[in-house]
Every structure is written in C-alpha cells, then in structure tokens.
Amino acid sequence: MKKLILVTSLLALGACNKDYVNPSTTTQEQVVQSSDGLITLANGLQSRYTTGAFVSVLYNRVALGGLSSRELAVLNVGNIEEFNVSVGAGNVNNSNGVVRNLWTQSQLVKSNADLILKNAGNAPEPGTRSGIVAYASIFRALSLGTLAEFFEQAPLAVQENAPFVDRLVLLRDAVAQLEAAAAQLAAAPVSADFNSKIVPGIDLVNTTQALIARYSLEAGDYDKAIAAAGRVDLTKRSVFNFDDNTRNPLFETSFGNKNVFEPTNANLGLTGDLAPNPADRRLPFYIRSNPAATQNLGTGFYTANNAPIPVYLPGEMLLIRAEAYARKGELNSAITELNRVLTKTPATDVFGIGASLPAYSGPVTANAVLLEIYRNRLIELAFQGFRLSDSRRFNRPGPGTAGAERNRNFFPYPRVERENNSSTPADPII
Structure with a gap:
C-alpha cells in the first residue's frame, strides 16, 4: 500500500523547485501538532469506517460476510458486484468493487490511525492523550481485524511496496496496540476535553477489551480472549452513531429498500442442525414477520438513517468465552457461558437481544457444544x-465440498493494490 497523506496541500511548480502552500488549508504537519488537530483526525476515522454508503467498511464487511455464506441474498442481479460475491468462487475477481472498497477503506483507516498514534505525544494533557490513543487504536484494530477476516495476508507497514504479512500477524498486532491503549486509559482516564470534542457513542474502556477478546479468539489465544471478554461491562453500550447527514450505511444502501440484498429467508439462511428454534425471540429482532412488498425482510440495527450500530454486542462477549473454554476442553465452563446467551431475555440485554430459550441440554462433548455455540x-x-470467518474457524463445509456453507475461503487482492505494490502475493485459489 502506498503511503497515504491526509491533509497536505503542497504544490511544486516548474523549474523553480519551490513549494507553494494554499493559505486556506492546513498541512498534515500542522494538524498533528495539537490535541484539537489530532481529535479532528480521530473523528475522521469513524467517518471513513462507517459512512459513505457503498464505500464504507461497514457496508462492505456485511456484504462480503453475508453474501458469501448464504446469510444474505441479492435482490437485483443488476447489482453485479454483490451478485458475483453471492455466486462466489472465480466469479469474484480482483476488480470486484465490494472487495476493493473493503480493502482500500480499511487500509486508509489503518494508515490514518497510525499517523495519529505516531503523533499522539503532541497532546500535552494525559487524559486527552489517552483518549486519542484509545480511539485511534480501536479503529486501527477494526481495520486490521476486518482485513484478517477476509484476506489471507495484508500489509502492516505504511510504505512503498509494503510487504504482506500473515493474517495472524495482523490480529496479534491489533491486540498488542489495544493492550497498550487499555493500559494508558487505566493510568490516565479520558479527559472531559476529549469527550466534548469526539463523536459520541464509543465506550473506549469497554471497546478496547471487547476487541482484544474478538481478535484474540480469532488468533487462537483463548486465555487472553476469556480474560478480556470477562472485563467488558455488559450493561454498557458502545455504538457508531448516525444522523440524516451521516447515515447508517446498511439502512441507506440495502435494509431500507428492496434493491440490493436482504436476509436469505426468515431462518437467516440456516438449515438442519443450525436452524433456529421457532421460539427464539432473537428472530423477530432481526427479521420482519410480515414485511410489506416494499420492505426489506431484515431489520436489526438497520432500521433508519439515524439508527446506531453496535461496535460489539454483549452476546458476542459471552459466546467468545464459551467458544474459548470449549476449545480449551473446559466444557462445563463453556456451557455456563452458552446458557447465559440461551436464557438471556430481551429485557435484560442493553440492545434488546434475547433468545429466551431453555438452557443447553445436549451432549457434553466438544463437538456438540461447539456446534451449539x-x-x-x-x-x-x-x-x-x-x-x-466463523464458518472457516469452525471448520464448516467449504467451497467445492458437499453441503458447502460458504462460496469462498478468502478473497483476491484488489487490482489497485497489485498495480501499486509489487509485494502483493498470488491470489488465493478460492
């Protein structure tokens, strides 16, 4: 990935070899010298990650994850990029717009977060500095984690022809930066000045721990995942906020219409042993029971332009602990955490998500417990x-096998990267 410059406006003219600065703009060097400038850049991280409709990371990760796994179905084949993702295999090439947008926007967010972290020492007040570091670390981790979910490798450094590293390196690097941010938050709680200037919604303390848990699980560090998920206060919300100007990208593009995609069916595309219990009260949260002809079948967190989207869910933390315990062979502890999800009611969840089902009563074996998780x-x-990424991690039937539950394992590297970075590796076969 070529090095990305944020806010420079320098213009070199002719043989004079002089730089002329537009007096109405601010240079990168000026912006990163102050707390206010760094906070402004930090706000830009959330804007790039969450807004911009079809360009946003949020839209493209939902589209890639759902269309490649039968969770979502394309409504109009004229949306050719999404349609090709839904077909999968070789139909997804390195010119695919969904793949390209997820890659480039994730790289931009990560690059800009790196710039903020490099210059965070220019914020003199400790509480403001810790807020800046935590905020940038969260979006850096979200970007690296997203890349690791969909690609085998990606660059970590920001430089010309940056070398690619394995996805596990991305995950571990994200976790290490989050751990450093968490320690800094503990030493210097976030200042009122930072809170008054940053886009509201994200709980920094709990989100750093939640993402440590998420990406530690994905990297196979089960003890760290269990500990971090256990430190998250499940009574607190952490969300990306939107309004009519900065819109919820999933409602704006798809869940608010019948044009792009919607849930495959009322069972979330799940069949056989994976089919939901009809009494599961999570289904009416995510699925409309009697949608009008113009309404998308899906609801959830994509119900209006100003509907907030969670950064993580309490149930995710419980299921992280359940899975990590199960993979360590501690099945009784895994079932305890699983039951906290199964028996949770909408009234006891801060987002209103609750299955309200009986506790687990199946076999106490690793395979059975992991299947239920x-x-x-x-x-x-x-x-x-x-x-x-869940389908891969749980070793479910993959592309080309009987009963395949996903149509690709990883995605090809976008052409824009290959044409600008000679270190780009060969694309995965599927």
Whole structure:
C-alpha cells in the first residue's frame, strides 16, 4: 500500500523547485501538532469506517460476510458486484468493487490511525492523550481485524511496496496496540476535553477489551480472549452513531429498500442442525414477520438513517468465552457461558437481544457444544459480517465440498493494490 497523506496541500511548480502552500488549508504537519488537530483526525476515522454508503467498511464487511455464506441474498442481479460475491468462487475477481472498497477503506483507516498514534505525544494533557490513543487504536484494530477476516495476508507497514504479512500477524498486532491503549486509559482516564470534542457513542474502556477478546479468539489465544471478554461491562453500550447527514450505511444502501440484498429467508439462511428454534425471540429482532412488498425482510440495527450500530454486542462477549473454554476442553465452563446467551431475555440485554430459550441440554462433548455455540453466533450476531470467518474457524463445509456453507475461503487482492505494490502475493485459489 502506498503511503497515504491526509491533509497536505503542497504544490511544486516548474523549474523553480519551490513549494507553494494554499493559505486556506492546513498541512498534515500542522494538524498533528495539537490535541484539537489530532481529535479532528480521530473523528475522521469513524467517518471513513462507517459512512459513505457503498464505500464504507461497514457496508462492505456485511456484504462480503453475508453474501458469501448464504446469510444474505441479492435482490437485483443488476447489482453485479454483490451478485458475483453471492455466486462466489472465480466469479469474484480482483476488480470486484465490494472487495476493493473493503480493502482500500480499511487500509486508509489503518494508515490514518497510525499517523495519529505516531503523533499522539503532541497532546500535552494525559487524559486527552489517552483518549486519542484509545480511539485511534480501536479503529486501527477494526481495520486490521476486518482485513484478517477476509484476506489471507495484508500489509502492516505504511510504505512503498509494503510487504504482506500473515493474517495472524495482523490480529496479534491489533491486540498488542489495544493492550497498550487499555493500559494508558487505566493510568490516565479520558479527559472531559476529549469527550466534548469526539463523536459520541464509543465506550473506549469497554471497546478496547471487547476487541482484544474478538481478535484474540480469532488468533487462537483463548486465555487472553476469556480474560478480556470477562472485563467488558455488559450493561454498557458502545455504538457508531448516525444522523440524516451521516447515515447508517446498511439502512441507506440495502435494509431500507428492496434493491440490493436482504436476509436469505426468515431462518437467516440456516438449515438442519443450525436452524433456529421457532421460539427464539432473537428472530423477530432481526427479521420482519410480515414485511410489506416494499420492505426489506431484515431489520436489526438497520432500521433508519439515524439508527446506531453496535461496535460489539454483549452476546458476542459471552459466546467468545464459551467458544474459548470449549476449545480449551473446559466444557462445563463453556456451557455456563452458552446458557447465559440461551436464557438471556430481551429485557435484560442493553440492545434488546434475547433468545429466551431453555438452557443447553445436549451432549457434553466438544463437538456438540461447539456446534451449539456456532449456531448461536449465527443468530446472535446476524448481519454483522462475521459469518464467513466463523464458518472457516469452525471448520464448516467449504467451497467445492458437499453441503458447502460458504462460496469462498478468502478473497483476491484488489487490482489497485497489485498495480501499486509489487509485494502483493498470488491470489488465493478460492
């Protein structure tokens, strides 16, 4: 990935070899010298990650994760990029717009977060500095984690022809930066000045721990995942906020219409052992029971332009602990955490998501318990882009096999990267 410059406006003219600065603009060097400038850049991270409709990371991770795993179905084949993702295999090439947008926007957010972190020392007040570091670390982790969910490798450094590293390196690097941010928050709680200037909605303390848990689980560090998820206060909300100017990208593009995609069916595309219990009260949260002809079948967090989207869900933290315990062979502890999800009611969840089902009564074996955990991840975390990476991690039937539940394992690297970075590796076969 070529190095990205944020706010420079320098113009070199002719043989004079002089730089002329537009007096109405601010240079990158000036912006990063102050707390206010760094906070402004930090606000830009959320804007780039969440807004911009079809260009946003949020839209494209939901589209890629859902269309490649039968969670979502294309409504209009004229949306050719999304349609090709839904068909999968070789139909998704390195010119695909969904793949390209997810890659480029994630890289831009990560690059800009790196710039903020590099210059965070220019914020003199400790509480403001810790807020800046935590905020940038969260969006850096979200970007690296998203890349690791959909690609085998990606660059970590920001430089010409940056070398690619394995996805596990991306995850571990994200976790290490989050751990450093969490320590800084503990030493210097966020200042009122930072809180008054940053876009509201994200709980920094709990979100750093939630993302440590998410990406530690994905990287196979189960003890760290259990500990971090256990430190998250499940009574607190952490959300991306929107309004009529900065719109919820999933409502704006798809869930607010019948043009792009919607849930595959009222069972979230799940069949057989994975089919939801009809009494599961999470279904009416995510699915309309009697949609009008013009209404999308899906609801969830995509109901209006100003509907907030969670950064993580309490149920995700419980299921992280359940899965990590199960993979460590501690099945009784895994079932305890699983039951907290199964028996949770909408009234006791800060987002109103609750299955209200009986406790687990199946076999106390690793395979059976992990299958139930997987089934509950598919329901609890519907339409949030996790299904493809979950399918791989749980070793479900992959492309080309009987009963395939996903149509690709990883995606090809976008042409824009290949043409500008000679270190780009060969595309995965599927």
